[in-house]
Amino acid sequence: MEEKKFDINSLIGFVLLGAIMIWWMYTNQPTPEELAAEKAKTEQVQEETPTSTTTKSIDSDSIITQVTDSLSFEKAKGELGVFAYSASLPSATNNETILENDLIKLVISNKGGQIKEALIKKYVTHDSLPLYIVKDNNTSFNINFGTSDNRSLNTKDLFFEPSVTKNGDNKVLSMKLKVAEDKFLEYRYELKPDEYMIDFIIRSQGLSSAINSSQQLVLDWDLKAFKNEKSIRYENQQTEMYYEKEDEKIDYLSVGKEDDAEESDVNWVAFKQHFFSSILITDDAFEKATLTSKSLVENEDIDTTFTKQFHLKAPIALESGEINHKMNWYIGPNDYQILKKYDRNIKEVVNLGWGIFGFINRYIFIPVFNFLQGFIGNYGLIIILLTIVVRIIMSPLVYKSYLSSAKMKVLRPEMEEINKRLPGKENAMKRQQETMAVQSKAGVSPLSGCIPALLQMPVFFALFRFFPSNIDLRQKGFLWAEDLSAYDSVFKLPFKIPMYGDHISLFPILASVAIFFYMRMSQSQQMNMQPQQEGMPDMQKMMKMMMYLSPVMMLIFFNMYASSLSLYYFVSNLLTVGIMLVIKNYIIDEDKIHAKIQENKLKPKKESKFRQKLNDAMKQAQEQQAKQQKKK
Structure with a gap:
């Protein structure tokens, strides 16, 4: 009987102890104000706690991610040198900025500062889809340059910081690849109302000590031309690369399978499709340009996305260790009435024939x-x-x-x-x-x-x-x-x-x-x-x-x-x-x-x-x- 009595007493004791503990926890729970203060304190601690992200080695396929702690920043410095600063900014993400008017819509990516999408608004494809000149990574615009600490970097792998302003009625987008707050490489896009022509400037500020002036800066522009018309064979026959040399002589690459050329003093290069073109025009002629055109249509039943692949490779000159290259970018229709408004001879991309045939037309x-x-x-x-x-x-x-x-x-x-x-x-x-x-x-x-x-x-x-x-x-x-x-x-x-x-x-x-x-x-x-x-x-x-x-x-x-x-x-x-x-x-x-x-x-x-x-x-x-x- 004594053992049974002990078990009951023990049970009663545990119940009483539990009740006391519940009563104590209830009477000592924090007020709502105390809970809010504690939450704020916890969030502050989390923000101050460092987190580490990894960075891949720098090559043509690398993906640079934003660095937020001292360890990953030092690692990025080991790969990027002073340009690691750009990876530490909030803009070091794959965010995009839209620049548009009634005729054209441009989507510019922070990564590479380049045009990721170019939509021609008033036209559609043969099957009534939106007509894109640029989309789904069919293009690449890159500058390869050497740094003072003997690195070779590509702008397409680095992150630019966007800033949108206005110049009168014009919309201006500044994309800056920074090594410090006041030292940067800038792509400046300026879009006018009701214009397909974009003012485009590549310039630098305070980079003379960061860029290796003895190593040539090389611009690489690549584009795969989309099929937009009914017959890919006929469209491919009308798709070709045009360019103008310093003497205003217009030339072009063959419309066949593949062609290339090395030219000096090139004023502009046109990646011309049948009815639409992307034309890069420079105020200071490219002293040397390597041009390539390759047909991507081997089988008309299988190759139904692209017609040709175009490539321009040209050096960019430095002035006192800095870049200052003024250009224009025409992305729009091959409309003779529109193109002839521009005093740069780009109307010649509309093939009206040579000599007397062109004169008659x-x-x-x-x-x-x-x-x-x-x-x-x-x-x-x-x-x-x-x-x-x-x-x-x-x-x-x-x-x-x-x-x-x-x-x-x-x-x-x-x-x-x-x-x-x-x-x-x-x-x-x-x-x-x-x-x-x-x-x-x-x-x-x-x-x-x-x-x-x-x-x-x-x-x-x-x-x-x-x-x-x-x-x-x-x-x-x-x-x-x-x-x-x-x-x-x-x-x-x-x-x-x-x-x-x-x-x-x-x-x-x-x-x-x-x-x-x-x-x-x-x-x-x-x-x-x-x-x-x-x-x-x-x-x-x-x-x-x-x-x-x-x-x-x-x-x-x-x-x-x-x-x-x-x-x-x-x-x-x-x-x-x-x-x-x-x-x-x-x-x-x-x-x-x-x-x-x-x-x-x-x-x-x-x-x-x-x-x-x-x-x-x-x-x-x-x-x-x-x-x-x-x-x-």
């Missing part, structure tokens, strides 16, 4: 197109009206050519009589001489039919450049064509035909049919001209071959080209056929032409000096041929 077709664009909203109708204007202007040349053919047709019987009277190779020279004499006496020149055709060629090639380069046609539809700057597709093939593609475009088919009938009419007219001479090439066979070959070539090659170009050639050839029919049936009178030729024959004809020299040369050749035959 700049001073004739662009003004006429802009005039029509001012009051007509349908771009297909603008192309048709432009074609009509061109055909009306060129119609006198068509008339001259057709008139020459009609004259030669009238003289054909006389030509055939000469061929019958002087057969064989031994009479070839005399036959040619008499033929030319008859033509001269009648006032007819066989070249008069070729010259009008040759005069039309510059217009043909000028328009071949004008339509594919015109950004105003981009994503503008007409009839079944959704985009006049790209191919029109009326049927998708279940397979791909080499050189042709995997679709059927209707405008090239119509253009091919029109050019077939045009060439057929031209051939029938040429066949009635001069008869085939012995020993001379059979022009009729050659023309017949071209009559079938030209439409096939147009059908194949234009299947991937801009539908605006095929629309122009269709309407142009259709109009030319119509003009030729009008001239043949209502303007040209062969009886009057015959009477005029007979009248010309009766008139004394003074030969030109060129004709006299030609006749003399032919007589000498004929005499020499006769002497050789006698010797035989």
Whole structure:
């Protein structure tokens, strides 16, 4: 019984002890004010307690993180030297700053101080997505430099401190890579309202003792160009690197697989895509620039993100140990009207053709197109009206050519009589001489039919450049064509035909049919001209071959080209056929032409000096041929 009593007493004692402890804890718990004070004290202790972060070694792939304690700061100093200061600032994070206006939005990263995103606001891709020139690390802008303590650093690995201000209506972003509060390397971006052009300055302050002036500072700019248009093959053909040298000579790298060049005194470099460009313009020419362009499209079915990779490498000069390099950066559309506003010749990135072809486009077709664009909203109708204007202007040349053919047709019987009277190779020279004499006496020149055709060629090639380069046609539809700057597709093939593609475009088919009938009419007219001479090439066979070959070539090659170009050639050839029919049936009178030729024959004809020299040369050749035959 005694043992049982002890257990009960022990239990009672433990219960009483627990109750006392609970009562004591309850009566001695802190007030809310004491709890708040204790929390503040704890947070202060935590802030003062050092925490350590690791830093990777400095190389092209390194990631520098913010250092917040003396140990990690010393480690960063061992790798970065005085530039470790930049890693100790609050800006040593992957934060971003947005700089934008109504046309363009730039996202600039603290890391590297470089543009991380560039969005062109008023344009979209062919599949209606936002159009980025820069995004997802497709670009790198870096300066490699040596330090006074023999380190080699890259700005793309280091952190810049951002500061946004305003200069009037302009937005200014200063990105500073600091070694002290008043010593830094600065990237300064200034964006104006309603401008694609960005003022960009690279300068330094107080870094003469930190930078090794004996080691060259090298700017590296790299960009992978995004696919933005419907056909990556066609876009890739229009994507190339342009640059201007000190003498204002424009040059470019090949649009093929890969090309590079080393140039001196380069004023600007353009990473030009089909309709958009990123152009770096410098006030002080790059003394030496290494340029590289590489196609990234090996297989059109697989390589669907990028077209080409561009790279610029150029040294940056120091002045008294400091950097002061003023530049501009154009990131925007290849719009000739916009680009020509800038007095830096960057409008040349719009490929309007060289020489006379570019002249015709700049001073004739662009003004006429802009005039029509001012009051007509349908771009297909603008192309048709432009074609009509061109055909009306060129119609006198068509008339001259057709008139020459009609004259030669009238003289054909006389030509055939000469061929019958002087057969064989031994009479070839005399036959040619008499033929030319008859033509001269009648006032007819066989070249008069070729010259009008040759005069039309510059217009043909000028328009071949004008339509594919015109950004105003981009994503503008007409009839079944959704985009006049790209191919029109009326049927998708279940397979791909080499050189042709995997679709059927209707405008090239119509253009091919029109050019077939045009060439057929031209051939029938040429066949009635001069008869085939012995020993001379059979022009009729050659023309017949071209009559079938030209439409096939147009059908194949234009299947991937801009539908605006095929629309122009269709309407142009259709109009030319119509003009030729009008001239043949209502303007040209062969009886009057015959009477005029007979009248010309009766008139004394003074030969030109060129004709006299030609006749003399032919007589000498004929005499020499006769002497050789006698010797035989």
